[in-house]
Amino acid sequence: MEKIQRTLNAKSLFSVMNRLESLSKQKRLNSHVSPSGTACYITSDMFYIEVHLEKDEKVMDVKLAHLGEDPVICDNLVQHLRMKNYDAFGKILEDLSNLYQIPGNSEMKAKGYLALQSLEKDLYSMSLLDRTEDVNRVTEVLHGKVGHLVPRTGDSQVSGAKVVVTIEGTDILHRLPISPLIADSQAGEDGSPAFLPLTDELSMDLSACFLLKSHQPIPMSSSSIEQIQRLTGIQIADLKLVPLHELIVQSTLKEKCSEDLSTHNSCFFVSLPDCPKHCYFINKGSEKSDLAGALVSRIPFTHPKCVPGIIEVLRHQMAYNTLISSCVSEKHINEDDSELLYFEVAPQKNTSFSVSFLHPVKDNLACVIIDVITSREIQCSLHLKPQDPTLNSSDDFISRAVKHCMSVPVVMRAIFRNTVKVEASSETKDMEVDTEQKPALPFEPTADSNNLEESLSVAGQQDLVVRDEQSAQDSTEESLSTAKLKTLGDSTDKSTSNVNAQTSCNTVEESSCTAHTEAVMTDTK
Template sequence: MEFKSERGPVCMKTKTLMSELKSKYAEKSWNESFQLVRRCMEKTRDGRVCEPIAKCLQKINEALNVSSSAAMVSRLEMIAKQRGLGSHLSPTETVCYLTADLFYIEVLLLPGGRVEDVRVAHHGEAPVSSPSLLQLLRMKQFEEFSLKLDDLASFYNIPGDSDVKIKVYSSLRHLETDLFKISHLPRSLRESDLHIDLIMNGRIGNVQSGREGSPMTIEYYISPADALMGLSSTGEVSAGRVALVTAGSTDSSHRLQMESLISSPPQVDSCGFPVFQPLTEACSLLLPATFLLKLQPPLPVLTSFIEKMGKITDGVIAEKPLQVEPLHKLLLKTSRKYNPNTSCTDGLQFLVPLPGSECHSYVFPGAQWSCENWNGALMDAVPFSHPGHVPALLEILRHQSAISVLLESCFSKHSHSRDAALLSELTCELLPESDHCFSITFSLHESEHLAVLHVAVVDSHQMSCKLLMPDFMDHELDEYISRVLMRCMSIPITMRAVCRRVASLRTRPAPVSDPDESECVPAAVQEDISVSLTPDFCDKANTDAFVNPSPCASLGVYSHWATAGLPAELV
């Protein structure tokens, strides 16, 4: 006899059996039910875990209050199984180990389900306490703890068997040593802020060693707006573009270093870069992997720049990426200022508000921006095989970041049709030129003619502007506009400065001799550094071009190391 339920036909015998099981275990405690499910899992064949049983075990674990060492161990074992890690208890049952090929974690247990310490041990290294993992377990935040383990395991996502993984990891550690040596070579200052100068002008940016299992990080670019946001919210700059130094698998083998390639103390060439030891069979191995710069956030990169990176890395980077799109569309998809509900169509227009109730309109003609020179691809990782590749790769990433920041400054969450230009004080149309140049066409209210501002982004350190207007030419004005753009990295703020300066020059009968005028940006421009900032931050902005960028520009940041040598940990 059969009857139908919401899930379909069910045998009466099965229903009776389920009722008997339910009544049999109705009075059982959670711990007894938990042990029963564990025994069922241990009896699975071929090491395969039945998915319904695994889900049942997870639900029971989450329902249990971790108030004993046994409950804590059970929860840790379940997390290890979910993340593909091994687990076992020490003979004294006071330490729970979570193990992988290249690292393991020690959880020191106390009575009552409490945790004394959590230590992370990397391959060949002594265990080191991890305050963040310890805090998560003490707060019983097991889901967050599990995610941390996943991040740690992904750092060691190295191809091959245990022997290959160990060799790739060893190569990665030698790479980190060389990158530290490069970052600490003496150099001259360009910016008054030491931290900003290190990010923007350091040979490989601001390098931070990995902590608690996280990889080495390189902060390689930060815009003036992000720098101000970071300073305002936390008191320190931490809002820039970051690259994580890791390793990844490849179909072909690459020769990777198995020792440091830079002598101690480093020998430098005429350009101030270190001289590397050749990659011979004695100091390197062919391995199915490459090093990676994992970009956070992923960066839209012009195809011409990707080709340049491919030449730097001797073909490690594919010359032609698979998914190519117009750069402005990629920027729209990744920009925090863009409304994702708005489609990328021809004639897309943004209304960009500026402090002081001023509003500009910026148009990106889709057909023109779809040209081949301005096609790009979204890159989340840059593969390479030699520490000498990193400085040149980062310069290209900085160059691309500068172009992206300028174009993104014209985006906003307010997109309208072309008729919306009537609502703005200034309407500008951006048109692409070469792969690092674009033009801004606009019309001043008091003029019947169009004007064009040509912008050339030579690299992240050098930009030039040329204003083309009928019956108006001023080379000093071009230099002034270039300085403003470099200091604020915002097209709307630069365009406002252009309009105000042109208006003032037209009304003045003759130039006024002002010793500071050729070097400083007006106070009106200093008020706002980015349209994305709140008004509270705008008064703190500074877009001045430095007369003397640093009183000690001739001194190296680490000049005392030039004679004393590198720190012991870098030797």
């Protein structure tokens, strides 16, 4: 039996080595197996990977080393091989190779990697500027200059709404730093770091530029794209402008639905506890410049000072996208004859939109304008016909509700609940009886309709609750940081070849080709 087992192990070990060599060849990398047959070396001019196995085929460790660096163990690579997930392992090999796709010889490629290292060090210095000892991850994600930064150590690519910082070859020369530009970790008077000038000693011309890369394309308005291009001085290539709301609907359906649904649907049904079903019609607007947008997955830049500004634009855009996507569901057909409340969501200007609906008491339209001023400031206003009864929801109440839950359906439910309270109070007064003949029970006034706790919460449901102003702000940060960040999950992945910026849009994972930073994108305060 032992002899048979040894024979089987030898065949199994041989098959693993063959698979690794075949995978390396597919990715245009070199490979060779050690004389003992228990180690495989995958190499290029700029990096190499060591895979060590035991005789029984069990993967002992996987080490990665870039040119001039000591090898480090990559836990994610170990796990991929132990689970025989060769596709994921091959993707990491591809990402590592792409890191060095810079025109020129090995020396120029090494300079490109040096530029990336310098950028990482400057981003880390910026992350320390406003950090206190007790700062939490959510606060860093929502308010940090570069989000929540995780130094690069060498694992797999990150996922979710994070943005990876890397370098890429270009057809034209760009002036890139090859040494850190932040000499003093103290911020200036305006809170921004002081950068050293791009002298010949600290920088050089390379056929490359830095990139912020998103794993999932982000729907962005034309105004947000223009704002980023002004920050970087570089045009974002290959953009196709279409109505922004159409892009948000498409992206949301791909994220929410496991099955293929038509992305041309504009009508969606949303079910909430203790209220009639909502029907949302998403008015996608037109392709006019102020209503159009494009899917953005790559943002080029050449200086570390651009990163905080880019992240802030992404946060702002993801806050807007989160509100629109809250009206989108996989249900585009009403499956029963239950009562329906109808709403139309239409773009206005810049990052504002309207939610129109039939007045609960009169046959006139009512409208809520939601203006996403920044990722942390939202203003709402309710518009009614002058002769129509109040809905008992002030502009301040609606604004606080939107910031608190970042969900249009939940806010609309709260407004309709407040209207029901007004009607109930009116009916109670109409039914007063003669107190001399039949004394009435003491009248209890209706609860304040602008109380978020009562309007947003549902019996038996773990809805958001505001107990005071400070708790509202804290809760807002928590709910917004997870709205689009699976990241921005809550596990930390290490990174090998880039720095990962997590905004929006919602989790810190460890990454193999990146050092990463969560910075999103999905919050308001």
